[in-house]
Amino acid sequence: MGVNIADLVEPEESSLDSFKGRAFAIDALNMLYQFLSIIRQPDGEPLKDSNGRITSHLSGLFYRTTKLVEHEIRPFYVFDGKPPEFKESVNNERREKREEARKKYKDALKRGNIEKAEKYAKQSTTVQKEMVNQSKNLLDAMGIPWVQAPSEGEAQAAHMTKKGDAWAVGSQDFDALLFGSPILVRNLTITGKRKLPNKQQYKKIRPEKLDLEKILNKNGISREQLIIMGILVGTDYTPGGVKGVGPKNALKLVKKHGDLRSVINQVDWPFEKDPEDILNLFMNPSVTDDYKIEWRDPSKEKIKSFLCDRHDFSEDRIKKPIERLQRDRNKGTQSRLDTF
Numbered sequence: 001m002g003v004n005i006a007d008l009v010e011p012e013e014s015s016l017d018s019f020k021g022r023a024f025a026i027d028a029l030n031m032l033y034q035f036l037s038i039i040r041q042p043d044g045e046p047l048k049d050s051n052g053r054i055t056s057h058l059s060g061l062f063y064r065t066t067k068l069v070e071h072e073i074r075p076f077y078v079f080d081g082k083p084p085e086f087k088e089s090v091n092n093e094r095r096e097k098r099e100e101a102r103k104k105y106k107d108a109l110k111r112g113n114i115e116k117a118e119k120y121a122k123q124s125t126t127v128q129k130e131m132v133n134q135s136k137n138l139l140d141a142m143g144i145p146w147v148q149a150p151s152e153g154e155a156q157a158a159h160m161t162k163k164g165d166a167w168a169v170g171s172q173d174f175d176a177l178l179f180g181s182p183i184l185v186r187n188l189t190i191t192g193k194r195k196l197p198n199k200q201q202y203k204k205i206r207p208e209k210l211d212l213e214k215i216l217n218k219n220g221i222s223r224e225q226l227i228i229m230g231i232l233v234g235t236d237y238t239p240g241g242v243k244g245v246g247p248k249n250a251l252k253l254v255k256k257h258g259d260l261r262s263v264i265n266q267v268d269w270p271f272e273k274d275p276e277d278i279l280n281l282f283m284n285p286s287v288t289d290d291y292k293i294e295w296r297d298p299s300k301e302k303i304k305s306f307l308c309d310r311h312d313f314s315e316d317r318i319k320k321p322i323e324r325l326q327r328d329r330n331k332g333t334q335s336r337l338d339t340f
Contacts, residue, residue: 005174005230007247009215011186011208016071019207023293024068024188025157025166028077028146029127030173031189032135035060036125038190043114049312057131058138058311062303064189065144066321070328075170076145076293078160079132080153084281086237086273098126141303142325143296155179155285165293168209175235177212178227178282184210225254227282228263237278242267298325 039056040046046056068075101123108116139146149156157169158179168183169176176184186208216223229250234241245253245267257263264275300322307313 005177005226005233005247008219008229008251009174009210010218011210014185014207014209016068016073016188016207019167019185019188020072021074022167023074023076023165024168024170024185025147025160026075026077026189027153027157027169027171027173027176028079028132028135029153030171031064031077032057032061032127032131033125034172034189035064036127036131044119049310053311054131055311055313057127058134058307059313060189061135061138062142062307062318063321065139065142066325068188069144070324072328074295076147076166076295077135077139078147078149078153078157079136081148081150081286084151084237084286086277098123138303138306141299141306143298143329145293145295147291147293150288151286152179156287157181159285159287160291163289174210174230177210177215178223178230178235179285180212180223182212184212186210219251221251221254224260224279224283225258227279228254228260230282231260231275231278232263232267235278237273237281238271242270295329298322298329300326 035057036046036054039060046054047059049055065075104116104123108114108119136146147156147160152175154169154171154173154176157166157171158176158181160166161169161176161181161183168185169181170185170188172186172190174184187205188207190205212223216226219226221229229247231238232242232245232250232253233247253263253266257266260275260279269275303318303322304315307318308315
């Protein structure tokens with residue numbers, strides 16, 4: 001879900017070419033959800049191999065990562081670890097909603113309502129442990145690094161970006177900014193057009209760069225106050241946020257009252273969780289420095305074995321992407337002059 005602070009930021013529209021030579025820490029779970037939601041058949045069913053195993057995530061991961069490397073971008077993926085204890089109730093609610101969406105999906109199919117079926121199919125999306133392991137195996141074959149976070153993937157990605165191991169975090173959610181990433185890029189792993197909700201209209205999808213320092217300066221707030229605003233409007237730990245408090249009201253509250261306790265005293269706090277614990281999670285998340293990022297040469301044989309032999313991908317369709325991956329892998333490792 002992530003935090004909803006879209007009204008307070010002014011993203012800078014970019015292109016993949018503008019990120020040439022940059023390293024990105026990509027929120028893997030966020031990306032896999034994208035692929036599982038978007039890469040589907042007309043009736044909403046995900047892509048599957050002959051054994052009935054879902055392959056939408058593998059298709060998205062392979063082709064999109066190859067596209068990034070072709071643009072001389074250096075991606076690595078950060079996978080979630082164990083979620084914070086007080087997030088468990090949120091995860092349980094999400095599981096219930098996904099199960100309800102699955103029931104509605106099946107009912108819509110029976111009634112022949114393909115548009116509704118597609119909608120509910122996307123809402124029922126879940127990333128299974130097996131899918132995570134498959135994704136790691138594919139990345140290994142492609143020579144693309146991945147990092148296992150001890151807890152929240154976006155927190156680890158932000159930490160690595162602050163250290164300089166990545167130039168930006170790649171994610172659709174704004175949470176990376178709350179975790180302190182200097183730069184967030186949205187739409188990095190999405191391409192093409194997006195259908196507008198409940199409309200037969202489409203919007204062109206382009207990468208969007210968000211600079212944390214510019215956001216804070218524009219709104220006249222600190223990072224801690226940005227987190228407080230996120231807590232008010234709704235995060236993964238405060239789903240739905242505080243009733244009646246949107247981004248603009250949250251901004252007024254933090255600018256007038258300053259610290260968390262003073263702000264919370266002005267609202268009707270609806271959650272059992274202590275807001276101080278949530279603030280501390282964003283300010284001092286569980287992260288690790290025990291990792292190694294190394295881009296390696298891709299293995300054509302391993303990629304073919306994994307995608308074609310195990311999951312029925314067309315050998316003809318993956319041939320050229322593999323060639324591009326082999327050709328362009330080293331180009332993105334050349335340092336940019338403006339990184340010094």
